[in-house]
Amino acid sequence: TQLLEQSPQFLSIQEGENLTVYCNSSSVFSSLQWYRQEPGEGPVLLVTVVTGGEVKKLKRLTFQFGDARKDSSLHITAAQPGDTGLYLCAGGENTGTASKLTFGTGTRLQVTL
């Protein structure tokens, strides 16, 4: 069973601070996706990274896929209260006949004024 560990589990910071969330696995994934989930809603896809070493930026969010495609990080610059939510990384596995996502344990972020 492939597992994805996220750290930290919880993070409470003030508006304007920077933060990094880590997603680590002992297994290789064909892709790595990051989602944000609000209470009572489904996860919303933020980004997909595919190539080892790939870096993608989405406004104040920077996503990186490790060279070995086993780990990833999400960096948020100048956090805002609207960034509050549960951040989930998910590794994509494709067998040719099916595909599935293995989700990480999640990082709950709270940004206060």
Next chain:
Amino acid sequence: DAGVTQSPTHLIKTRGQQVTLRCSPKSGHDTVSWYQQALGQGPQFIFQYYEEEERQRGNFPDRFSGHQFPNYSSELNVNALLLGDSALYLCASSTGLAGSDSYNEQFFGPGTRLTVL
């Protein structure tokens, strides 16, 4: 362009009962996956349907079954409900099956909150 829709939004059942949850995929998508998300945890893969067949299954008992219709919509059925089945059930849709060297992005619906008493 409608996204993934799920019904009902909330459901309360008692132990031993059976439940059916429904999902309509995003327009243009033909693959539906179901996930179970317990409180405070990440979603866990239940199974995936493509071309009306179950293509892959996660570590869930046979009490969990599904179906995909010709219009790509899907149902998740759970029999003999247990207290531990209480969770948010998420449906995700995507386009076709990706080969081993590619990827497919999955888009999630809002989920159905199931409470088993």
